[in-house]
Amino acid sequence: MMPSVRHPDLEGRSVLITGGGSGIGAALTEGFARQGCKVAFIDIAREASETLAARLRDAGLSALFLQADLRDIDALRQAAAEAAETHGPVTVLVNNAAYDQRHEIADVTVDYWDDNQAINLRPHFFTAQAVAPGMKAAGGGSIINFASTSFMINHPDMPSYTAAKAGIIGLTKGLAGKLGPDRIRVNAIAPGWVMTERQRELWVTPDGLSAHLERQCLKEEMQPADLVGPCLFLASDASRMLTAQTLIVDAGHL
Numbered sequence: 001m002m003p004s005v006r007h008p009d010l011e012g013r014s015v016l017i018t019g020g021g022s023g024i025g026a027a028l029t030e031g032f033a034r035q036g037c038k039v040a041f042i043d044i045a046r047e048a049s050e051t052l053a054a055r056l057r058d059a060g061l062s063a064l065f066l067q068a069d070l071r072d073i074d075a076l077r078q079a080a081a082e083a084a085e086t087h088g089p090v091t092v093l094v095n096n097a098a099y100d101q102r103h104e105i106a107d108v109t110v111d112y113w114d115d116n117q118a119i120n121l122r123p124h125f126f127t128a129q130a131v132a133p134g135m136k137a138a139g140g141g142s143i144i145n146f147a148s149t150s151f152m153i154n155h156p157d158m159p160s161y162t163a164a165k166a167g168i169i170g171l172t173k174g175l176a177g178k179l180g181p182d183r184i185r186v187n188a189i190a191p192g193w194v195m196t197e198r199q200r201e202l203w204v205t206p207d208g209l210s211a212h213l214e215r216q217c218l219k220e221e222m223q224p225a226d227l228v229g230p231c232l233f234l235a236s237d238a239s240r241m242l243t244a245q246t247l248i249v250d251a252g253h254l
């Protein structure tokens, strides 16, 4: 369920979301559009993204789909530039895209490792690099990086991904220090287990889910929309003096 909160300062803001075509990203795209933001989202998946854009249009909302592979830094830069040309300087950037493929240690090659980091960590720096000058010129902005609690709970099945997710917290703090003087805030959100289409298709088992819920203080499954309110909060002036932090949104699992 989308949060009922309204942040009037977000109205008309140019927002760029990576991986905004499905999963948590789709909820974020819709959530920012519902606040009256001018939303652009970058995604590799054309079908899911066009379906989302059409669904939003039918609901009287809009979001600009920019197809790009975030592993391709030139394509990433081009998409970020297109978002700014269409909607004005991006003042909210949400780095949400990721690829949580499982891997056995013995099977990981150098190419696999680099490709995994190229989606799970590298784009977060280069999108920030692309939008920071526009944010500075606009008087400030907010960058929100999606980490994960997976590395905090010693998740065993994807060490390259968990390394990247831990790296995102270091990157968040480094960027926050560098960009703070330009009034650009940089924070991370670390979700617990969120029931996206992909999680349900690939990784959710009845036993795994019930063991997870057992540990959560709140006994409900987390849904993509549950990340929208925290993300809007970090984007808006409601969190004006909040930067370099990681907000854990895991229903009290840790």
Ligand SMILES: NC(=O)c1ccc[n+]([C@@H]2O[C@H](COP(=O)([O-])OP(=O)(O)OC[C@H]3O[C@@H](n4cnc5c(N)ncnc54)[C@H](O)[C@@H]3O)[C@@H](O)[C@H]2O)c1
Pocket: 018, 019, 020, 021, 022, 023, 024, 025, 042, 043, 044, 045, 068, 069, 070, 071, 095, 096, 097, 098, 099, 100, 119, 146, 147, 148, 149, 150, 190, 191, 192, 193, 194, 195, 196, 197, 198, 199
């Ligand atoms: N779902 C969870 O349980 C969970 C838990 C902790 C953290 N997270 C984090 O939340 C964020 C969103 O997770 P999700 O579960 O919605 O992910 P998802 O895999 O369902 O969606 C990711 C989106 O990114 C896009 N994408 C993937 N590779 C891309 C590429 N190379 N170029 C452009 N777009 C690409 C996909 O098409 C998709 O739309 C991620 O950062 C993830 O690490 C999710």
